[in-house]
Amino acid sequence: MMSKMPLLRLQQVSRRFVMGEVTVQALKETSLEIYPGELLVILGPSGSGKSTLLNIIGGMDAPSTGDLFFAGENLSRANEARLTRYRREQVGFVFQFYNLISDLTARENVELAAHLVTDPLPVDEVLREVGLINRQHHFPSQLSGGEQQRVAIARAAVKKPQLLLCDEPTGALDQQTGRRILDLLSRINRRYGSTVVIVTHNTVIGRLAQRTVRMGSGSILEIAVNPSPLPPERIDW
């Protein structure tokens, strides 16, 4: 895996937030390579910079210094239009609290995302893949948390994104439901070849990954290769 060209490369990326007199160094100069098709878990305590890193990877936030390369293209030099296209077409995002549109049904939420790209997966196929074909006409408020998260994953996956970025995707769910979500993410990783990056403070989830990145105080402390990733059903927390 490591001999491949990275899909994404961060080179000495930092992010500072300036609030009046106070400057927070959310991310210190950080370098990381993410490979096509891998499942990577980013671990670290609250405030260690995980979400900041993920937002930069997803083009939702820009580095203060340093460069971000996607398939060799320097996105930190890209204009806003290019970044918008990157977020729309190359990246799928899954959040802790689903962020679905409440007055659209499950199916309509997925269709909306499908319209953003030129070559989406068939909506039916994705709804079936996440096990929601029978609930496709329900509104988010009529679905459980786990079901809403599955809609959110379907919405991200329908775009066939090269990068699927997940920020605490199981954070609001009980263990059994969380395991089902992890299983779904790893299936999408295998079935569609999407590179999946999961940010979590839950170290146990790292056992799922081919590599784990451990963060602390805005830095990467360690990158570990996992020779035998566990299937989600064998993960307990």
Ligand SMILES: Nc1ncnc2c1ncn2[C@@H]1O[C@H](COP(=O)(O)OP(=O)(O)OP(=O)(O)O)[C@@H](O)[C@H]1O
């Ligand atoms: N928009 C912002 N403005 C100011 N400070 C910010 C902003 N975003 C993040 N920070 C600060 O940067 C640091 C890193 O935050 P970040 O959200 O990346 O950590 P995290 O590891 O994702 O934490 P959590 O697990 O709690 O989400 C924190 O000190 C945070 O307060």
